Amino acid sequence: MAIPCYNYGHFLPDCVQTVLDQEGVDVDVLIVDDASPDGSGEVAEKLAASDPRVRAIARKQNVGHIKTFNEGLDGVDGEFVVLLSADDLLAPGSLARSAALLQAYPEVGMVHGFALTFADVPPPPRSDLRSWTIWPGEEWLTRVCRAGGNPVATPEVMMRMSTMRDLVGYDARVPHACDFLMWLRAAAHGSIGRLNGVDQAYYRVHGDNMHTEQYGGAITDISQRHHAYEIFFEEDGKDLPRAVELRDAARWALSQEALAAALGCYEDGPEAANRQLAKELADLAVQLAPAAADCRLMRALHRNAERAEAGKGPVVPARVRAARRKVRTHLEWRRWRRSGVESAVKAG
Template sequence: MVTRVAPQPLRTRPRVSVMIPCYNYGHYLPGCVDSVLSQQDVDVDVLIVDDASPDGSAEVARKLADADPRVRLIAHETNKRHIATYNEGLAAVDGDYVVLLSADDLLSAGSLARSVALMEAHPEVAMVYGFSPTFADEPPAPRTTVSSWSIWEGPEWIEQMCRRMSNPVSTPEVVMRGSVMRELVGYDARLPHAADFLLWLRAGTRGAIGRINGADQAYYRKHGANMHVQMFAGVHTDIVQRKLTFEILFSEDEAFLPAGHGLLDVAMRSLAREALVTAAQPGPDSEDEPRDRLVALAAELCPPDRDPALWQDYERLRARGRGGNTVISRTVEDITGRLRWRQWRRTGLMSPVGSIGAGR
């Protein structure tokens, strides 16, 4: 179970290395770097890795490095794509704690000291995260008062992820113990869309997971429309990536987890449930084929004979969707989404998507 503890002040001054990958975000770089260099009560160093941006990002980064000795630059001559860029940068930093911060995101004032205070007080914690408000142009005023710290034992946090099947971590708010990051080596190129989730899960195999409650730890920038153009096809791709994520975790990090936990089966059922919940939602006829692919994927993850009740719930929900009121369905979906968002903001965890088969 999660343990809630009172926050303690930071009594040391550790060094935090912040690696900033950049591709065509040169216009955001000065604000991003400033949000790091202005952090108080910790020593910071910044490494910008520009992945051969054609927009002049490397020149912006070079000027920032020339202006402050705490900033370094690695500029690629050819584009290596995001995973290789992440891992090159992470391998080149050596702080007590490590952050990967996208060039278009920002840290909130005091966030590094708040995160590091938790890990300095609890050396068993491998990774800390928090809440990151989204923004488009100007970030909102941050909440800076910490109400409490949450600490999960690593296997307990992993189990929560298997059951809830929602990645509650945005990325810019993550601070990882440097020794853990160096052991884990970084991001897995087999997972171009879910490598961050695997990294958080693997951190839970090496130590406890902490969360800062009450304060806003970073800002996650949203660009334009973030929804998939085709809902069912987009969710199918996402579930396939998470399926591979858990298969890799329980295959390659099994030695770091309790024997006989059976969590892979739990994860597969949770993914099947999400596929069925999504497939049961009303949508345009043009998406019937992607919807059918979701149902087929659910059958692969959790066959009907393994969990008949789950599939019976799906059939009932699907029947209601065919003959129900689409406006009411969308309203219920919107309310449910708001409740999930509020739970995430408060606790750092999300409830499972939808309502069928929950809790079994």
């Protein structure tokens, strides 16, 4: 278990305790603090002194999250490995369930489940495992490329150590999508497993998370995922039988996400419309997939832009958009629970 930490010393004891409380597995915990100015290194060293299963590395110089991730992964040993951020938590029984699937299916290199989001107090987890799903790597990649979104949160993932060694850690070329590229690459090296009907981890949502801004961070997020896809199809995925088709599907899905975000810039009316951001997102969509210049979402964006210029509100009234969004969110949630793959387009 590798636990990278930067300025999360106040979260670290709870995080580590959820690992030490795991039943049915032997745990080896390595905390790597990246020269946190908040005293996280001292917290890590105290935790290591209190339990022989815990070790700590307190860096004197900050090197950034990618090197910290990889140092943690390089420093742990065992058949399976988990990277758990110091602000996240494991659900009870998480490690034993993931390890059982990997032991039962040697062809699976990575297993994930569901991660509950929380801000302060984690909600009660579902603890009854319903079933396992095993996807051949190319089938999982097909689903993810067509959807465009990242369906997996880091704390819910367990990887076979041999797979992690083959992948040589996280890639600094995509600092905001290094986990996503890791999942894509894992699928090119083996099958992907999923645990159904049970909650495996908790992902903490707070102001310091990288992806909390609804539209302002969309360009970076979409661009980084696009870069991850491009690296993947130039390297690990270049020999897949349907590589060209899947690459085009990913580009199209991301273009539609960019346009959905651009439409969101007009949702609060002409006074609040962020027209420059909407234009940048629309330009990005066309760069990703030239055919997006004349798609349904682009036409809708042009109509809303024209109305905003005239001082009018969005084409679809707010109450109708809210109702649509509620239905779409529910359907997307059901799809995610059923298939394990999440669409990136969520605009109402």
